Amino acid sequence: MSNVDLILPLLIVVPLLAATLPIALGLRFDRTGWAVAAIATLGLFAAATALASVVYTDGLVTHTLGGYPREYGIELVADRFSTMIALLVTAVAVGILAYTRRGGPRGNTFYTAYLLLVGGLLGITLTGDVFNLFVFLEITSIATYALVASGDGPESAVASLKYLILGTVAASMYLIGVAFLLMATGTLNMIELATAIPAAERPTLIRTAFAFIVVGFAVKVAQWPLHTWQPSAYQQAPDGVTPLIAALVSTASAYAFGRLIVTVFGVDYLAAMPNAAAIVVTVGCVSVLAGTALAVIQTEVKRMLAYSSVSQFGLVIAAYGIVIAGNSGAAKTALTGATIHLVGHGLLKAGLFLAAALVATSYGARTVHEYAGLATHRPVIAGAMAVLLLSLVGVPPGVGFVGKWYIALGAVQSQLWPVAAVVFLSTMLTLGYAARLLEKMYFTPLRVESPAEPGPVATDGGSDADDPSEVGSAERSTDATASETVVPVTASSRAAPETVSVGMVAVVVLAALCAVALGFAGGTFADLLEPFLTEVIS
Template identity: 35%
Template sequence: MIDEQLSVLAVVAPLLAAPLCVLMPRARWSWLLALVASVACFAISVRLFVLVQSDGMIVTPLGGWAAPWGIEYRVDPVNSLVMLIVSGISSVCLLSARLSINKEIDSSRQPLFYTAWLLCLSGLIGMTVTGDAFNLFVFLEISSLSSYVLIAMGRDRRALTASFQYLVMGTIGATFIIIGVGFLYLATGSLNMADIAVRLPDTIATRTMESALAFLTVGMGLKIAMFPLHLWLPNAYAYAPSVVSAFIAATATKVALYALIRFLFTIFGYQFSFVEMPLSAILAVLAVAAVLVASTVAIFERDIKRMLAYSSVAQIGYMLLGIAIASQAGVTASIAHIFNHALMKGALFLALACVVYQIGSVMRDDLTGLSRRMPWTFGAFTIASLSLIGMPLTAGFTSKWLLVQAALAAGWWMIALLVLIGSLLAVVYIWRVIEIMIRPPAENAPRQEAPLSLLAPAWILALANIYFGIFTGINIGSAKAAAIWLLGGVS
């Protein structure tokens, strides 16, 4: 009985804790509350993940209203994995948030920060579990609005403009999504995803459906930061508070990507999205352009947070490429990369949070000699970097392998080669940073390792990169199950 309500609980726990955070008399208490709510959410996600792996999909109608009318939450192999990563990353980031945020945000505003964080988490989890197209839009806006707030809290004033830019583009994206959902409703008379999918075959290939697909893809593309709709992302990541960069980079775009996968495969179906509409070609071109262009820009970026932001745009290209291949192998690669990329970017940004805490800058030239000044931070950063460039025995390698394998199996030779070239560009931009970090430091530079509570979360994620690069039952195994679930008969 409880098991069936778990998906609701995962959304409600942070949602209820959020206003309580404001009421806490001390910033530290609201941090603790946020952490507890997030960890609870993670525990629920783990439980759901295990349940789904053993028993299959769990459907929870809300308020007892049966499917086509009421909203229902569906947890299946696809979103249970996304839930796991979102709540997990949120918990790890919150661990390091206390110190990092103490330094970057006034204590009077901290409770509000944690409120916004929990709302964001709640929105992201909501987006993943919901089985209702309009409900997805509502959760999307909950998470988006709170992430605008989180980003605007960055200590640099450019955070404000970055947040505003994100708000404008994000709202346009969200509006496109409701237009798309509206068209779907117009054509089928239903908002329940599964129900729409059942009704669609009668109305497929009409102008309405085609425009619905276009609106949804572009709208989601904006939230995903699909090239060339990524312009909001670099500044948003660069000027947000450090832990927020880690949280948002590892989760927000991933959830939007999940939503796109959901729309393309579950609602419109493989046949319509990829056979009747030329989505494969469009996405593949954009994805490859993202990989090449964004990686190249990253090479010349001096602000490491911005560099990682561009790297995110490139990595999103990889995920979109998996979708574009639209085979079981491709979607497996895509979902596995959602998981793996969350681990590496989370670790990288958390390592940078340590750097910001101790040194106060993330400009490349200020990090000379980091390997001596902050050896542990450097260690975590290096491991995550190696994962990012796809070094064997790290998570990044497995997803790159899967993607290239999928591209080759589909006969996309050129694309496979470009993916590999893209990962060489990643080597270049990452190595420029590492090389500066291992230079001998200036004579008077003290050893100034970050405190444990900042280091531990970065190392948890860094080690996760290695673990999930060797024992891939959870990430790749379930990504494969998810792909089979999404594509059904199509191989």
């Protein structure tokens, strides 16, 4: 394993080079993109697993490109923090391919953008240089703009344009912050910056850099009120695209922000910076409350889950604020919670958006009211979705509970009682919109107006006696009370369902099982992160 450091550049270079193959091969062969993406992502997952076995056994793995000193060269770093995110990226990328094989999109250009996105995400995760972090953020963003715009209709193009404008502003803000850091310290390497920033002769430049970086990442992580790109992007992207960007794009950005806090600026330096902790905590807490409140009032499922992400990432940002403000014990607890929540949320949102895509495909439902009777007709999908929703709420033993528990515990240890209250309140509000969906699936029967005929839809074990392929969806009543009871459906109100494969259902079930399994692994997460936490938090 002496050359294990070579895995680091390969994890980034392979998907970027493989991204050219679907288009090149597409000149001669049709639909080669999925096979190329499957081979590449399976190889990336295997490589990330091998890297993790070394990192969690032997410690830090680094690779300096070209052999140049890191002061002015490019360095890639895998530690116990970044490796968890690399495993998440590669695992989710493999899982989503099980859906796109049948559910699409299927074009070669889609898989080119898919692989570019995976390469950019792994670059964000493994880079040890703040400028190259900007480069990989832009690769990720450009691929995401293209993927969102690949949806049907002008709404997708508008959502992509909105994302492009706000994403460009965010990247510019971050790059300005990097420029100020370079002016103040003369280096771009993260480890060198950690040493140079406390000794910088112009602290005003450092504080200004931090301010620009906070604003840039507030957009990238979709923090309220700079979140407006996210609901539209998630809603209008193709069903096979939304799980990927929802699970990974903002997750990688939130990881990068945490990396800059604990590795570049340093907890001690930021703790001494006036109002730094208060600003980060406030941004996170406001996003938690605003995101959950907006999610509760949504009727479209993908949009509801998008606002949920605003809230869940707010918890991570609030945890970063605790890291800055708290004592060493509270900081370690909060950072553990933030890491677990990042990994858990990525898994949960991948599963939930894949489940929503399956429901839209096999049941023809996209709004909360149209989910009536889902548990009867699609019991396996409904069951997996219920497990994922309950974990998102924070019901033990789901992984969502573990992350929230550590964040709340860190807030209590640092005596930031308002943050602990926000975590509790967000759980109640999350239960509000999750319970609406569960009530529709399990306790609201689907009323039919005409006999239904058996359709060709492949089910997951439910009865097709009242198959929705013929009966359509529930019409929303203008009466508020009637909207919460059984409502009639018409054949024209729901699009005809399509066949789903066993693999499409299996990946959602696997996500639900992993959500529960990781919920039992909270102590393991903490043990794996302990050496890293001890290093970055004194």
